[in-house]
Amino acid sequence: MQPDAAELKRVMESAALAAARAIMAVHSAGPDVQYKPDSSPVTAADEEAERLILAAMVRHFPSVPVVAEEAVAAGLVPDISGGLFFLVDPLDGTKEFVAGRNEFTVNIALVRKGVPIAGIVLAPALSSGFVAVENRAERFTVTGDFAVGERRPIGCRSRGTALTAVASRSHDTPQTARFLDDHGIDACTAIGSSLKFCLVAEGLADVYPRFSRTMEWDTAAGDAVLRAAGGETRTLAGDLLAYGKRNQPHDADFANPNFIAAGAGWSIGAAAGAK
Incomplete structure (x- = not known):
């Protein structure tokens, strides 16, 4: 119950x-x-x-x-x-x-x-x-x-013409830089922990791209806040990030794939497909 x-x-x-x-x-x-x-x-x-x-x-x-x-x-x-x-x-x-x-x-x-x-x-x-x-x-x-x-x-802000991203302080990757460049995002704040989800949920940023390893306990609480604020988190295949992943053929239990967490008005399917 x-x-x-x-x-x-x-x-x-x-x-x-x-x-x-x-x-x-x-x-x-x-x-x-x-x-x-x-x-x-x-x-x-x-x-x-x-x-x-x-x-x-x-x-x-x-x-x-x-x-x-x-x-x-x-x-x-x-x-x-x-x-x-x-x-x-x-x-x-x-x-x-x-x-x-x-x-x-x-x-x-x-x-x-x-x-x-x-x-x-x-x-x-x-x-x-x-x-x-x-x-x-x-x-x-x-x-x-x-x-x-x-x-x-709090709630996610509407997408404007100038976009702001948040990214991991300790796990920056070339894919993150490429994502920002592909989407014309010049402003990016590096910050640790699940606060990245919360900055998007609070309307202080538009998107949080993650191209390095996370586990479900790293993301679930921040993802819950983001979804309640009007945003969502999707995999690079465009599916909503799911929890309770066990017996994964190519990864450990509870390991997440790469994802894009974003606020209102973001076309996550298109964003996730960016190379």
Whole structure:
């Protein structure tokens, strides 16, 4: 059974704020960095934030399985055949976190039949967050004692003549530069984590092209916010980006293909087909 919308929003926000408090405690002390088998960094902040989020999800929604980044890395993958599950990245942008930048986020999303229907992206060091439930996207501030402050609705902007893109700070590629050139986009902001989705959702950018590897927990929460704000995320084949991808013949479980995330008025099918 799908969680009640009001309770879902409350629990996601509470869990993300608890995780944010733990992350900022490690951030202040200076993280001790370890490396996983895939050479990606992990810190005590990732692990404690995931522990707190998992505890909250299990306590409030015990029948909904949770796919969480660090748990999957440890080989713990729940049965998601029922089609309803949470995707959690406790600290998206660990490279930004380790480098001392502020663009890391806590990501929690609810997926139903391959579609991210709710999500929260919280940026602890920026004292802000984004949440989407029932096709409504909001931006909110985070107070000094890790509570939700002011809220306001957000939405993608209409496409104009001057286009702005956002791209990965740590994973730039020649394909990204070619995409920008093919579409006459001169303005591009490099930023870490799932905040790229949120900038498009907030109407501060038009498109986020991604031509390097991501996992579903990296994208689901930001994608949920974007879709609720009137945008969408499509693969290069023009299909909506789907979640819960298991037993993929040419990639790992939960790995995403390249994609284009864009706001209102963007012809994603044409954009995705650009070479």
